[in-house]
Amino acid sequence: MADKHLYDVDLKWEHGRIGVLSSDKLDDQIEVATPPEFPGGVEGIWSPEHLFISSISSCFMTTFAAIAEYSKLDYDSLDVKSTGVMAKVDGRYVMKEVYLKPNLVITDEKARDKAYRILEKAEEACLISRSVKTEIILEPKVTIVVLN
Template identity: 65%
Template sequence: MSDKNHEYQVDLNWKEGRIGMLSSPELEEKFEVATPPQFDGGVEGIWSPEHLFVSSASSCFMTTFTAIAEYSKLNFEDLKVQATGKLDKVDGKFVVSEIILKPELSIADEKFVDKARRIMEKAEEACLITRSIKSEVHFDPKVTVVALN
């Protein structure tokens, strides 16, 4: 990544009620967003801003981890990241007060468990999204060794 500024354009077009359509001139796929069902007028079954906020933290961890793992020549079999955002009222206003990231990494060789943990921790520290938000981020990584067939 170069040191110059980067921009990421996202466009939102309101459809109806509490539903809009997200798109980007840089991407082909579009998808609906809506107020989450926990709020008055919220809509079930559609991604909400809260889902997108939490997913930005988990996907940033994944992309940062895969870059560092590639650079460090760490082979892995699988990576799953469970992420939970907690919404609380602070000073009378709703905020995402914390995000809990629970990545689970599967590797084939037990001798690389410590290296894998270090790389996961580096990725969590280097993730530009979690460094950019006010929410507290809790990190609970797990590395498992899987038998290859």
């Protein structure tokens, strides 16, 4: 694996507080805007705050998938609810905390402890989480579904 990777993103301002993100390497574009909680904010459009939380959540998921595969953990599904807490710190807004609430579904009761360990390892190994100063709070849940 190379020591350095590049990820190009282009942003084009459309009007007001709305722009469009794109990349030559990706098919989809994402419309972005100021969130409605701020003056001039726009409802119903992804905000930088949503994208910030999404980058942490999706990095957690992809890191988990890689570690689970390497560790030979079979799982049926993984859903991750994420909440970012923006608050004023020293008079400035910051993304103070991000709560990651993964719900992992497995069928083997004996793998429960292993599943929790891998969820914790994924949070620790996620390169986006390691790159931000925001506190990441992991609240994992492992659900056992018995197949008949």
